[in-house]
Amino acid sequence: MNYNTMCPKYEVAIEIIGKKWTGLIIRVLLGGAKRFKEIKKQIPDMSDRMLTERMKELEAAGIVIRHVYPETPVRIEYELTQKGTALRNVITAIQQWSEEWVD
Amino acid sequence: MNYNTMCPKYEVAIEIIGKKWTGLIIRVLLGGAKRFKEIKKQIPDMSDRMLTERMKELEAAGIVIRHVYPETPVRIEYELTQKGTALRNVITAIQQWSEEWVD
Numbered sequence: 001m002n003y004n005t006m007c008p009k010y011e012v013a014i015e016i017i018g019k020k021w022t023g024l025i026i027r028v029l030l031g032g033a034k035r036f037k038e039i040k041k042q043i044p045d046m047s048d049r050m051l052t053e054r055m056k057e058l059e060a061a062g063i064v065i066r067h068v069y070p071e072t073p074v075r076i077e078y079e080l081t082q083k084g085t086a087l088r089n090v091i092t093a094i095q096q097w098s099e100e101w102v103d
Numbered sequence: 104m105n106y107n108t109m110c111p112k113y114e115v116a117i118e119i120i121g122k123k124w125t126g127l128i129i130r131v132l133l134g135g136a137k138r139f140k141e142i143k144k145q146i147p148d149m150s151d152r153m154l155t156e157r158m159k160e161l162e163a164a165g166i167v168i169r170h171v172y173p174e175t176p177v178r179i180e181y182e183l184t185q186k187g188t189a190l191r192n193v194i195t196a197i198q199q200w201s202e203e204w205v206d
Contacts, residue, residue: 010130014127018123024117094113097116101186
C-alpha cells in the first residue's frame with residue numbers, strides 16, 4: 001500500500017465514518033437490527049435530532065437500511081447492509097487500538 | 104466484544120482519528136518521518152493553518168513527535184510515535200473497506 005498517494009475513496013470513507021456519533025451508531029447496529037429508541041438508549045448523550053440526521057446520512061450512503069413493519073403501532077427497525085456490516089473490521093481495529101492506547 | 108456497551112475509550116479514539124485530515128496525515132506519516140512541506144504536498148487541499156493545528160493536536164495526543172534538527176536552516180520533522188504507528192491497522196481497515204465499497 002502506498003501511503004504517499006492520496007486516495008479519494010479513503011477520504012470518502014473517513015468522511016462517512018469519522019462524523020461524530022457515526023462510529024458508535026454502527027457499533028450498536030453490529031449487534032443486530034434495532035429500533036430508534038434502542039439505539040438512543042445505547043448512546044444517551046446523542047439528541048433525537050442528531051440520530052435522525054445520522055440515520056438519513058447512513059441510509060443515503062447505503063450503510064443502513066430502514067425496515068418498516070406494518071404492525072399496529074407501526075414498527076421501524078434499522079439494520080446494517082452488507083456494506084455496513086463490512087465496517088466490522090474498521091470498528092474492531094479502532095476498538096483494539098483504543099483499548100491499548102487510550103488512557 | 105459487546106457492541107451494546109458504549110466504551111469511553113472508543114469515543115476518544117473516534118474523536119482523534121475522525122477529525123477532518125487526521126486520517127490522511129497519519130496515512131502519510133506511516134510512510135516515514137516527514138517535514139511539514141512534504142506532508143502538505145501529499146494533501147494539497149489542506150491549508151497550512153489546518154495542518155499546523157492538526158499536528159499540535161496529534162502531538163498533544165501522543166501520536167506524533169516533532170524532531171528539531173539544529174542545522175542551518177533548522178530542519179523539523181514529524182514522526183509517528185509507537186501509539187501513532189499502532190494506528191496502521193485502523194488505517195488499513197479503512198483503506199480496504201473504502202476500496203471495496205466506495206464507488
